Amino acid sequence: MLTVEHVTKRFKHNAVIEDATLAFSTGVTGLIAPNGAGKSTLLKMLATLTFPTEGRICWNGEDIHAMGERYRAVLGYLPQQFGYYPSYTPRAFLRYVGALQRMGKRDIARGTDELLELVGLGDAADRRMREFSGGMIQRIGIATALLADPQILILDEPTAGLDPRERVRFRNIIHGLAQERTVVLSTHIVSDIEAIAGQIVFIQGGHVQAYPGSAELCAELAGMIFEMPVHAELPSACQVLGERERDGRTVLRLYAKQKPEGACVVSPTLEDAFLVRYREGR
Numbered sequence: 001m002l003t004v005e006h007v008t009k010r011f012k013h014n015a016v017i018e019d020a021t022l023a024f025s026t027g028v029t030g031l032i033a034p035n036g037a038g039k040s041t042l043l044k045m046l047a048t049l050t051f052p053t054e055g056r057i058c059w060n061g062e063d064i065h066a067m068g069e070r071y072r073a074v075l076g077y078l079p080q081q082f083g084y085y086p087s088y089t090p091r092a093f094l095r096y097v098g099a100l101q102r103m104g105k106r107d108i109a110r111g112t113d114e115l116l117e118l119v120g121l122g123d124a125a126d127r128r129m130r131e132f133s134g135g136m137i138q139r140i141g142i143a144t145a146l147l148a149d150p151q152i153l154i155l156d157e158p159t160a161g162l163d164p165r166e167r168v169r170f171r172n173i174i175h176g177l178a179q180e181r182t183v184v185l186s187t188h189i190v191s192d193i194e195a196i197a198g199q200i201v202f203i204q205g206g207h208v209q210a211y212p213g214s215a216e217l218c219a220e221l222a223g224m225i226f227e228m229p230v231h232a233e234l235p236s237a238c239q240v241l242g243e244r245e246r247d248g249r250t251v252l253r254l255y256a257k258q259k260p261e262g263a264c265v266v267s268p269t270l271e272d273a274f275l276v277r278y279r280e281g282r
């Protein structure tokens, strides 16, 4: 288990993460927050690329910085900007990455074949990556992070720039990988994690809060999410969460503590929970 114990991260006097205590076990944890909230900072600390100002992070009870190379041997990390060489083929690139990780040639070759199949790029193993779509490159990024068969997989906004089909494919791959790994991924797109995250972590104003899954978050809003016709008079104490089409009509989706006149109550979604939590001024 990966544990974050009373971790604070400050840049000069600005605390980006404040006294965070969290645990990541097998399965997917989705870190969801708007841009600039501190997702990458938290993930970089989990990947030992930056240090907590206070507190410590442990893997199975041992401080990850004290573990040094032993920790990096169990860690796979896909940064937000994944660096690759466009003139390389996936096979050559994975060989290069494996060599940097001091893996044996046979392990690299076996890993490369298995991983390219896993991410659906077995047929593209010997094509130059300059011809690849953004989604294909992200899948190469995943294969790279998985090459040394890590127990912990940290993915920083892995679905950024992917089209809906690629997002679904990516989500399925991540879900499969998390059956026997600790996967932590950041996103600001709710649907990326709604279906697969066993734990959801919000970061707001430096405070980090974990929920066991989207069901608990949605339950908190039960009876407080409504839809009403777009031209109806809005109650004063409500938050508009968006518009949508319902049975050929445009309706407003609202958050309110009490049922507005003419509104009907609807089931809360993780997106509602996200919008309510991160509404302007909060």
Ligand SMILES: Nc1ncnc2c1ncn2[C@@H]1O[C@H](COP(=O)(O)OP(=O)(O)OP(=O)(O)O)[C@@H](O)[C@H]1O
Residues within 6 Å of the ligand: 011, 016, 033, 034, 035, 036, 037, 038, 039, 040, 041, 042, 080, 188
């Ligand atoms: N090395 C640094 N020095 C100073 N401030 C930093 C540094 N790294 C991050 N920050 C600040 O910390 C805050 C959180 O940044 P971070 O990149 O962790 O956010 P994020 O949630 O990952 O956002 P995004 O989705 O835009 O990547 C920002 O205000 C950023 O300017």
